[in-house]
Amino acid sequence: MKVIYSDAPGNEAGVCYRRLDEFFGVISSAKEVVVDGDKPNIIEAYKRAGIAVSGGADKRSDVETDPLKMKVDGLKAWLTGKGIDFQADAKKDELLALVPKE
DSSP: OEEEEOSSOOOOTTEEEEOTTOOOSOOTTOSEEEEOSSOHHHHHHHHHTTOEEEEGGGGOSOOOOOGGGOOHHHHHHHHHHTTOOOOTTOOHHHHHTTSOOO
């Protein structure tokens, strides 16, 4: 299944559309993901899940990959991609405490 994150959802058959501001985690049945906007947290979550993703911040070279340096949205996506549960209203320091020590 193809998933497209966009502020202008369409109705293409066989495509799952999601709004850019409604990312609640990786859709594991996705085979291809397109992000039509600057949402590095979405792109990183799908990359970590091993799902092909393109668009948005994927074209940038400054996408943060170190969870200890990420902003809250990116950190939440990273944790979700790793299967680590957290409270939706968790603060950054609480999220950072969940990052495994390597």
